[in-house]
Amino acid sequence: MGIPRTPVRGVAALAALAALSLTVTACASEKATGGGGEASAPSAVGGDGVKTGPGVTADKITIGLMTDLTGPYASFGKSLTQAQQLYFEQANAAGGVCGRQLEALVRDHGYDAQKAVAAYTEIAPKVVALAHVVGSPMVNALKQRIETDQMLTLPQAWATGLLGSRAIQVTGTTYDIDMINGVDFLTREKGLKSGDRIGHLYFEGDYGESALNGSKYASEKLGLTLVEQKIKATDQDMSAQVAAFKAEGVKAVLVSVGPRQTASLVGVSLAKGMDVPFVGSNSAYSPQLLPTPAGPALLKDFYYMTAGTPISSELPALKKLAADYTAKYPDTAIDSGVPAGYSAAAIVVDALKKACEGKDLTRAAVVAAHRGQSAWGEEFGTIMDFTTFDRPASLLSYVAKPDKAALGGAVVFEEATTSDLAREYRVPVG
Incomplete structure (x- = not known):
């Protein structure tokens, strides 16, 4: 959005x-x-x-x-x-x-x-x-x-x-901060390291571009190669994007699209043998996805970053x-x-x-x-500073994970943290 x-x-x-x-x-x-x-x-x-x-x-x-x-x-x-x-x-x-x-x-x-x-x-x-x-x-x-x-x-x-x-x-937070904290999570918990390739599927427009600013910054700082795939909000089938990521040998994929596209991405990836972790922006997930054919793929290795505490906490x-x-x-x-x-x-x-x-x-x-x-x-669960308006109210991102049994369809996988990279980053304004 x-x-x-x-x-x-x-x-x-x-x-x-x-x-x-x-x-x-x-x-x-x-x-x-x-x-x-x-x-x-x-x-x-x-x-x-x-x-x-x-x-x-x-x-x-x-x-x-x-x-x-x-x-x-x-x-x-x-x-x-x-x-x-x-x-x-x-x-x-x-x-x-x-x-x-x-x-x-x-x-x-x-x-x-x-x-x-x-x-x-x-x-x-x-x-x-x-x-x-x-x-x-x-x-x-x-x-x-x-x-x-x-x-x-x-x-x-x-x-x-x-x-x-x-x-x-x-x-x-803003989308870029979440993606910076998300890349940090992948390096700490999923073995991503310097020299690896990481994909980013994102919407054209301010949502996707904002998230991309964060992934570019974190990738450059950590020595990762970022493989970009930009789509329109009207695009539904992510088969071509999955093929591109697979051809590049990405070790993880960042996801800054709508839930409909997220479902296609993770479902097609698993079907095509691209078994990697996915980390989404908060706008990329909806619990309404879990009863759909994409549900098993989301439950397997999909996470999303959010400043808002999941209601299952x-x-x-x-x-x-x-x-x-x-x-x-x-x-x-x-x-x-x-x-x-x-x-x-x-x-x-x-x-x-x-x-x-x-x-x-x-x-x-x-x-x-x-x-x-x-x-x-x-x-x-999220302390915010409203005294300034040229930077995010918080730099803290939760890592949330889909869960069928949880209220709201997600649980806290990792408590809210701020990466060193996010502290150093200067958010573009306006």
Whole structure:
């Protein structure tokens, strides 16, 4: 996606995905029309002495969610949206924020930048912040307007091109940092050494290019030869790419594509006798892949790098979230979108609470309150520094591994670490 996390190869797998997409669309359609009241006045001081602006009235704070409920990341978008709605519901039950109740205004862009621009035009006058925007192409299309509007925005995307804006908060690591930490993992745990060849399959565009910056840097520093294979997001069959990697004798493959392409890559590789470890970006994996024909290959020797703690971990906050989400949405599978969405909602609400302390709920004040936090997120397993916006909020990457039996379809294979290479690396901005 410049982002996560969805599904595949084979007729059975495609049929399963079609059914999943229909289910997601049907279930989510009811939730994609929330809110929609009149825009707030540009700026005013309420009876409680709190300065307000767009998205804030005397009794309500409206927060935007610009998601994908009908496109390639529909499953992830549904999880994000429902997790954030759960967080706002719980916050409201606890008294809301600044004496006001929280309301989510949800719009589906279907992973289409033009639709995202139209959705932003509609909801921007009505919201104080955007608790998530799925996809870096959408955020990039809106970046200038977000900055002008001083709209605190949390992308669900991790390309380095999203850094450099005071209003836009990329959570956790960026794709290049994850790939640097991933190459380090391969050298420590999978025997990769100087002189070896390593493949990298990546999408054209900011997601793939960001990840490639990391793999190039790490390969050069460690004396590895990088074999690149760039594809379009519309490419489905990875047979040609597997043949190219096999011909070059790669000892491992980095994967910065969508889950559908990941499934084809690992499935074809194993079928063709290329039995090597694979390390993916966080957007390359979805638990919906496990019941498909690609499942056995993914379970064998596939890993992915992520700043977000898998929800199967023993962290009390994540165990409680899993229980609460299951109680609220008993018929919905849990994936990485649940902790990602819930924690992003918490980031926005914490900024609102801090802004309330200064009796100023204007957008600029919310952004300033957010940027005052230097160590946020311990309860969710990833401590982030929000005080600067020209570098990632964290350099720590977990190594996660698919697991059929685990909640969310993955377990922590290696606890979050930062490689020496990642500390030395200078992330390109903007």
